[in-house]
Amino acid sequence: MQKIAIMGAMPEEVAPILEKLGSYKTTEYAGNKYYEASYKGIEVVVAYSKIGKVFSTLTATTMIEHFGCDRLLFSGVAGAVSPELKVGDLVVATKLSQHDLDITAFGHPYGFVPEGAVFVEADKDMIELSKKVASKMGKSVKEGIIATGDQFVANEERKNWILETFDASALEMEGGSVAVVCNALNVPFFILRSISDAADMDASFSFDEFLESSAIISAEFVMNMVDEI
Numbered sequence: 001m002q003k004i005a006i007m008g009a010m011p012e013e014v015a016p017i018l019e020k021l022g023s024y025k026t027t028e029y030a031g032n033k034y035y036e037a038s039y040k041g042i043e044v045v046v047a048y049s050k051i052g053k054v055f056s057t058l059t060a061t062t063m064i065e066h067f068g069c070d071r072l073l074f075s076g077v078a079g080a081v082s083p084e085l086k087v088g089d090l091v092v093a094t095k096l097s098q099h100d101l102d103i104t105a106f107g108h109p110y111g112f113v114p115e116g117a118v119f120v121e122a123d124k125d126m127i128e129l130s131k132k133v134a135s136k137m138g139k140s141v142k143e144g145i146i147a148t149g150d151q152f153v154a155n156e157e158r159k160n161w162i163l164e165t166f167d168a169s170a171l172e173m174e175g176g177s178v179a180v181v182c183n184a185l186n187v188p189f190f191i192l193r194s195i196s197d198a199a200d201m202d203a204s205f206s207f208d209e210f211l212e213s214s215a216i217i218s219a220e221f222v223m224n225m226v227d228e229i
């Protein structure tokens with residue numbers, strides 16, 4: 001029987017998911033809380049990792065290796081890189097990179113370390129499924145590259161560099177590390193983000209204003225994905 005990990009980074013990102021589950025069992029493990037439930041007959045494990053690549057690596061690994069999840073869906077918010085994207089828009093990651101990974105001093109491209117890859121591709125079947133879910137919901141969803149780094153980007157120059165270097169549509173702080181974990185452990189993954197800000201000088205204000213509403217938009221979509229899996 002399949003067991004689905006549903007992950008966010010912040011409490012606001014998983015609160016609407018827990019609300020949908022109704023009742024769940026809480027387990028403390030490795031400094032975090034994991035919420036286990038049966039949702040419409042499917043076993044799910046929900047958690048928020050805390051912000052950043054290290055915590056999200058720990059949580060994704062724990063959900064797979066300790067709780068036995070065999071599929072992972074991530075729901076949360078992101079800064080827009082593409083000028084087409086506005087607050088509340090949804091972005092499905094086609095592939096993910098780490099924009100702050102830099103050993104260019106040794107002649108490697110940004111985002112690359114030996115035996116790694118600049119981009120990790122998300123599961124194609126779940127991306128296909130997301131199109132079906134989007135049309136059922138009457139929503140338009142953008143597919144694009146998501147760039148991840150341990151930085152809250154609130155700087156037009158950095159944002160434009162990320163666009164030019166990785167051709168990213170959106171940026172955030174966890175997707176790239178979750179992608180590396182799932183890829184290494186052969187677990188299909190899907191990363192969805194709703195835009196909270198434009199990663200510019202107003203980003204922190206916009207983030208505070210729209211975190212909750214954008215997190216709800218993303219969570220609703222992800223739960224509709226779970227319904228279809």
Ligand code: ADE
Nearest residue numbers: 077078079152153172199
């Ligand atoms: N998540 C949402 N907005 C972000 C930003 N501007 N930088 C990094 N992560 C984010």
